[in-house]
Amino acid sequence: MTAFGRRGWCPDAWRPMMAGDGLIVRVKPRFARLTRPQVEALADLAGRFGSGALDLTNRANLQIRGVREGGWRELLAALVDNGLVDEDPEAEGRRNVLVAPGWKPGDETARIAEALLARLSELPRLPGKMGLAVDTGASAVLTACPADFRIERAEGGGLLIRLDGRESGVAVHAEEAADRVLDLARWFIESGGIAAGRASRHLAPLPAWAMGKSRPVRTSLRCDPGYGVPFGRIAATSLVELMDVTGAAALRITPWRRIHPESSVAPPVAGFLLGTDDPLLRTDGCPGAPDCPSSSVETRELAARLAPHISGRLHVSGCAKGCARSRPSDVTLTGRDGAFDLAFGARAGDPPAHRGLSAEQLIAHFGAS
Ligand code: SF4
Numbered sequence: 511m512t513a514f515g516r517r518g519w520c521p522d523a524w525r526p527m528m529a530g531d532g533l534i535v536r537v538k539p540r541f542a543r544l545t546r547p548q549v550e551a552l553a554d555l556a557g558r559f560g561s562g563a564l565d566l567t568n569r570a571n572l573q574i575r576g577v578r579e580g581g582w583r584e585l586l587a588a589l590v591d592n593g594l595v596d597e598d599p600e601a602e603g604r605r606n607v608l609v610a611p612g613w614k615p616g617d618e619t620a621r622i623a624e625a626l627l628a629r630l631s632e633l634p635r636l637p638g639k640m641g642l643a644v645d646t647g648a649s650a651v652l653t654a655c656p657a658d659f660r661i662e663r664a665e666g667g668g669l670l671i672r673l674d675g676r677e678s679g680v681a682v683h684a685e686e687a688a689d690r691v692l693d694l695a696r697w698f699i700e701s702g703g704i705a706a707g708r709a710s711r712h713l714a715p716l717p718a719w720a721m722g723k724s725r726p727v728r729t730s731l732r733c734d735p736g737y738g739v740p741f742g743r744i745a746a747t748s749l750v751e752l753m754d755v756t757g758a759a760a761l762r763i764t765p766w767r768r769i770h771p772e773s774s775v776a777p778p779v780a781g782f783l784l785g786t787d788d789p790l791l792r793t794d795g796c797p798g799a800p801d802c803p804s805s806s807v808e809t810r811e812l813a814a815r816l817a818p819h820i821s822g823r824l825h826v827s828g829c830a831k832g833c834a835r836s837r838p839s840d841v842t843l844t845g846r847d848g849a850f851d852l853a854f855g856a857r858a859g860d861p862p863a864h865r866g867l868s869a870e871q872l873i874a875h876f877g878a879s
Pocket residue numbers: 796797798799802803804805827828829830831832833834
């Protein structure tokens with residue numbers, strides 16, 4: 511069953527959401543990895559059934575944009591055939607498992623994620639936006655990415671399981687991690703978590719077995735920046751080109767709008783940003799008008815124009831919802847009634863310093879003309 515156009519839930523391939531440019535069909539690559547045949551299939555399907563564009567999400571998923579209603583079922587069947595979507599809608603809805611993209615075959619992240627994926631049917635019914643993060647590399651890299659139950663590397667070297675929003679978690683062995691996630695999910699439901707909606711908002715005291723003082727190892731270091739995708743939007747055919755040029759056997763999708771080819775070389779590829787210096791890499795902009803019906807303003811062209819003239823992080827949001835970034839930015843523009851509100855150190859929709867500015871006024875104000 512589907513309900514095009516409903517708001518307030520995470521769309522997936524079985525429950526696509528209607529946007530201004532057509533349906534959004536979400537693909538959740540297992541282990542955040544796309545093989546060559548899957549990339550080729552995506553490029554073909556996105557062009558045949560949609561606009562040809564893909565969006566990368568902050569859960570390391572891909573969204574096929576501009577899908578025509580009449581083609582959705584055929585697209586869905588092809589995605590299932592290519593192992594990109596689960597054939598069971600219920601299983602697809604539960605498959606919200608974020609993995610640290612640097613995992614290696616057989617390591618703890620891979621083994622735990624595999625165990626979790628095999629047992630998702632045992633999870634109680636959780637609010638649609640809830641998910642899991644398996645983040646057991648040398649340090650936690652997914653801390654800022656959306657997840658509710660986290661398995662991470664502990665400061666002492668072992669593993670821990672932590673409810674999002676809590677500073678510390680409880681030590682756990684890799685072999686029992688899936689069991690503990692299921693226990694924590696059941697506790698979440700039994701203790702009234704549904705009303706809170708997300709783990710970080712659920713303040714009920716944890717059960718004794720889940721209380722611990724283990725803290726995750728955190729670092730600001732992020733090696734291998736990979737290939738950046740401005741605003742997270744890319745032509746699906748560009749992924750094929752990325753594989754061709756790098757000779758990669760597969761692509762890893764990250765939750766920070768970057769793609770890591772499984773390759774030892776990193777030559778420039780059209781449409782992608784290499785390195786970490788490009789101002790677009792510190793710029794967020796949702797699709798805005800006309801793609802999103804909630805927006806009365808164009809967003810990304812303006813963001814690209816302003817980005818080189820702004821030090822720090824820029825966020826241009828089509829409306830106060832702030833889909834592109836939930837955290838504060840140095841400069842934030844929020845669309846409202848065909849103009850922009852300008853705020854500093856703020857989230858989209860926060861009280862602005864200046865109201866009702868046109869794109870031209872902003873371009874002049876930041877010296878981008
Ligand atoms: S922030 Fe508003 S305008 Fe932008 S994509 Fe989200 S709902 Fe649409």
